[in-house]
Amino acid sequence: MKVSYENNAIKSGGFDFGVISINDPWNSERIAYYDGIIIDGVNDDFVRNLVVRIRSHHRSEVYLKPIFLLKNVSIKDPIINELIDGVVFSLDQVEFVVERTKDISLKVKEILEVKSLSFEAEMINKTINLLVTRDKKQMQAFPYIRSGIGYFYPELSINFAREDESNVLKILEMGEDDGLFTSSFNDRLYLCTNCNGGFLNYREVCPQCSSSHSTTEDMVHHFPCAYIGPMKDFQNTIDDELNCPKCNKTLRHIGVDYDKPSELHTCQKCNHKYQDYHVRAKCISCHHDNYIENLIPKEIKNYTLTRKGRSVAYNGYVSTTRDFDEVPGTVKYDVFKIMLKYEIERLRQNDYTSNIGFMHLANAGEIYSRLGLERQKSLIAEMIGILRHNLRSADFIAFYDASTLVLSLNEIPTKIANKILNDIASLTISLMKRNFKTVEVQIKTNAIKLTTEISHELQLQNLVRTIDRTPQNIEKDSEENE
Amino acid sequence: MIEAISIEIDNFLNYISEVGISKLFRIFWFFFMFELFRYLIVDMLALIMIKIKRVFTKKYRDEARRRFLQEQPLISILVPGKNEGKHIFKLANSLREQTYQNFELIIVDDGSDDNTEEICRSLKRNGLIDIFIRNEVRGGKASGANTALRLASGKYVVHLDADCSYDMDAIEQIIIPFYEDERVGAVGGNVMVRNYKESLATTLQGFEYSDAISIGRMVSSYLGIYKIISGAFGAFRMDVLRNIKGWDIGPGLDGDITVKYRKLGYRIVFEDRAVCQTSVPNTFRKLAKQRLRWDKSLIRFRLRKHKDVMLPSENFNLLNFLSFAENITYTLILNIKWYVYVFDVFFNFSGMIWVILLMNFFLYTMTNYFKLIFFNFFRERKNAPFSYFIPFAPLMVFYHGYFLRFVRTISYIKEIFFKASYEDAWNPEKTSLKAKEIGI
Incomplete structure (x- = not known):
């Protein structure tokens, strides 16, 4: 060769x-x-x-x-x-x-790649595509030091930031509920109540002040005089003998003249003495000190792709129980493509500039996994609302995938189209920051001029390819936005 | 039979009408010389003095209470015990009702083999107990109390029994004497019988606690010879307790620690207004077992361990000597002397034995009734109406005069000749063995 x-x-x-x-x-x-x-x-x-x-x-x-x-x-x-x-x-x-x-x-x-509006559906699609193209039927959970939850499903967890990895378990459960996977037990783990992290430091803490800084001593009981105290009470500075501080007799034989009936912990922070310590689990990621009874229990399973699951790779997976209905203010991607085709035809007969652009959520995985399905829907609805408010009604919008919107910006110069998109992105970032305080939205935008030289499909592909090259928008001064 | 009894009663009545004072004293010298004098006349005089003193010192008492409540010292309540889990919830609850709340409740489980540990850990989680320590191996009551003492941080220590309950102002009342006189080192609480209605045995003990024990301790405290702080309810100055390094092994550790305080020169007082209620043995068999244990400690601690109190030395203290002397005289010596008296009566008055027995019964019963009524005026706090005990006053003659005396005699013999207290299952064998070896 x-x-x-x-x-x-x-x-x-x-x-x-x-x-x-x-x-x-x-x-x-x-x-x-x-x-x-x-x-x-x-x-x-x-x-x-x-x-x-x-x-x-x-x-x-x-x-x-x-x-x-x-x-x-x-x-x-x-x-x-x-x-x-x-x-x-x-x-x-x-x-x-x-x-x-x-x-x-x-x-x-x-494989047939069908874009889904649901982030979860997109993740399932992506995972199954990866499995099917590699002839894999099983997805095993690996205990992994770099995983946020401690277990890693390579084909799926890779899409998530460490702090959002617990969403992998939810997505796999959805896939199982939809009959795409069957599962078998692998392990059980407990996650932080604050950040869903799996790296927890279990330790005994003082029941009074929750400090883990303590010392432990055996209590010594001297039989003849009933003196009880820690071993250090019996030590003397002269020799190695152990002498009772109460009756001054020498301790000779455990079980005969003394024993150690209990163990006592002394908190070095509040000086509380205790036996029945509490166990707390401190999250290494977010430092939250969890009561162990409140930790989130999760079952780690190994998943096997079902026949239905395999067919997803060839037929697409959009209409899941978790997928979104049509989002008001947008058109379907297929419709968008037809309308784009017509616009190119119009351009052939007119002398003006039209553009296509995208608005891409650069950290969609992080945002969606933190917001959950319901808030994810409201975030999208809010974004579409902002776009619709700032675009002309003749401009149309469609979802390219769960994190990318494509738009037509007709009869304006490309420079203006880019400025409009940038302004909308800054406004969106600012509003999202106010409404969804737990997440920081990162948006990329770009608009390219439509030409009559190449097909609408190819122009869309070229547009989408620029996503990776496009820098993120940064939030402008809020007063300026308002 | 009835005819015989009526003849004896006739003889008895004739005897009373005919007998002269000198002859009466000759036959009943034991009663007149010891019992009547010590337990009626001395008690009556002392109680009257106490009553008068209280009227004149009321403002000092109020002032002491004010200083105590203003200072709000932390009180460490120690409750050591084995298999006491079933009582702890009630105890903790009754303590929550206390008028004085700045206390820490420390429970020590001394190697229980029931569910005491689970119960106590649960109560601690729910905030009813402040400190709970479990000793996996049983070490005895003293080691349990010393474990609790080790963890206590209060200014005063109150030692309680888990199966007792307390008047809502009991903690307050037992601490006030420390503020009345700074020489007070320890205070004994007033233990009353909760189950006095349960059986004849408990009723007679109820009578005994309210009369001989409660009133007896008021009087001995007034006289400065109070000698035993009950383990069920006693308060101690923490600094002294730490200085003497806690309790020594029992049985009789409550009496022992009281002597140690006295030897250090501290005043020991009884506070009848600090009331605790306890359940007493409900059969005479159980009662006998309990008293056998109690009575042995007189020999072990007073005649052996602390015999130096009776001997002249540079630390000799007259009140301590009198306290011991009174205790030994009225319990040990008179116990022996009673048998001499019985012999005397049998030998010299054998023909009148039934008459003497009836006369004896009559004298003691009358005394009991008199004390029951008279003492009632001096009790500030009663848990049973004195009328309840009226039918039982004659039975107290047999209870005190024969039952308890007989038990005491056996106990003394066992302890003097066989050192039986070292074999008492109340303490683990390992500790008794060592204590016996070194003679404490």
Whole structure:
């Protein structure tokens, strides 16, 4: 098999593999361009970061990309092992992964990507796509030090920030309820009541002041005189003998002239003496000190994809019980595309500028997982309300996916269109900050000029590809917004 | 039979009408010399003096109470015990009713083998107990009390029994004497019988507690010879208790610690207004067992451990000597002397034995009635109407004169000759063995 290596890319068996080393620049466009990615695995952290960023990407042409590791020793991180598609020990061996690449690429072509308005549905879709294209039927929970809850489902948890990982369990439960997965018990864990973190430090605390700073002493009972006190009461400065401070007799034999009937803890903070300490669980992530009886119990399960689950990859998964109904003020994406097509036709006959733009929630995973389904709906409704209020009624809006809105901004210069979008984004950030205090919304916007040269589909693809390149909007001064 | 009894009664009545004072004294010398003098005349005079003194010192008492309530010292209430879980909830609840609330309740479970630990831990979680300590291995009442003492941080210590309940001002009343006189080292509370109606045994004990014990302690306290602070309800100065390093092993540890306080020169007083109610043994068998244990401690502690009180030394104290002397005389010596008296009567007046017995019964019964009525004027707090005890006054002759005397005799013999207190199951064997070895 012919192998050629040039410009950090390698060709073999008709496939182009991008080779990414630690200092190489890379972006999602580059990832999407190649048939497979080979990561130079010299640095474990670099490998981890890159794999995580690829697999958590929102575009299927990125997150489904075959990834191989160039490394002469096996990597220890079980999660990375689960998320890569193979290992090559040198670039000469790339031909050995061609078959695997071909197999994955064929499967990727077979899957139907249907955008869902529901974040949960999108996550389920993404996970199942990843499983199906890798011929995996099972998704196992791995105990993992880098996981926020302590257990990691590689294909799903990768999409979540550490502090939001508990939502993985909810999403998997939804998938199970919808018959996409069956489950088997793996383990039980307890989560922080404040942040759902799984890294808890269980320790005995003073029942009076909850301090864990205490000392423990055995109480010694001297039989002849009934003196009770800690061992230090019996020690003297002259020799090693133990003498009773009450009757001055020497302690000789445990069980015969003395015993240790109890153990006593002394709080070093409030000096309270106690036996029945309380157990508290301090969250390492948020430092909240939990009463253990209030901890959130969760069952960790291993999931197996059902036939229905597999069919989701080929037929799409939008109409779940958790999906949204149509959002007022928007049109369906298919309708949007038809209207866009008409607009391009109009442009051919008129001399004016029309644009398409997007408004993308850069931290949608974090926002949705923190808000929950109901508040997620109200956030979207509020965002659409702001857009509708600031756009002309002739401009139409559609959901590209759960985190991206596409808009038409007709008959205005592109520069103005971008300014309008930027202003709306700043206003949205400011309003969201006021209404949803627990989350910080990060919004990206961009508008591009519609041309009559290429198809509406291709122009939409080009627009969406700019998401990764677009910087985030920052909140402007609130007075200015108001 | 009836005819025989009526003849004896006739003889008795004739005898009363014919006998002269000197002959009466010759036959009933024991009654007149000891019983009547000590337990009626001395008591009456002392009670009258107490009453008068209270009238004149009322303002000092009020002032002491005011200072106490102003200072609000922390009181450590210690309750050591084994298998007492069933009583703790009631006890903790009754303490919540106290007029004085600045106290810490410390419960020590001395190796219980029932659900005491669960009950107490639950009560602690619910804030009814301040400190709960469980000793996995039983160490005896003294080690339990000393464990509690170790954890106590109050200015005064109140030692309670778990199966007792307390008047709502009991804690206040038992602490006030410390503010009346700073030489007071410990105060004994007034223990009354809660179940006096339960059986004949409890009724007679109810009579005994309200008469001999309660009034007796008021008098001995007034005379400065009060010698035992009941374990069921006693208050102690914490600094002194820490200085003497708590209680020594029993049985009889409450009497022992009182002697230790006295030896250090502190006044020990009885406070009849600080009332505690307890359940007493409900059968004579159980009562005998209890009294056998109590009476042994007289020999063990007064004649052996603290015999130095009776001997001349640089620490000799007359009141301590009198306290011991009175105790030993009226319990041990007169107990022996009573048998001499019985022998004397049988030997010299054998022909009149029934008449003497009836006369004896008559004298004691009349005394009992007199005391019942007279003492009633001096009791500020009663848990039973004195009228309830009227039918039982004659029976007290047998209770005091024969039952308790007989039990006491057995107890003394067992302790003097066999040191039986060291084998009492009330203490774990390991501690008794060691105490016996070193003779304490």
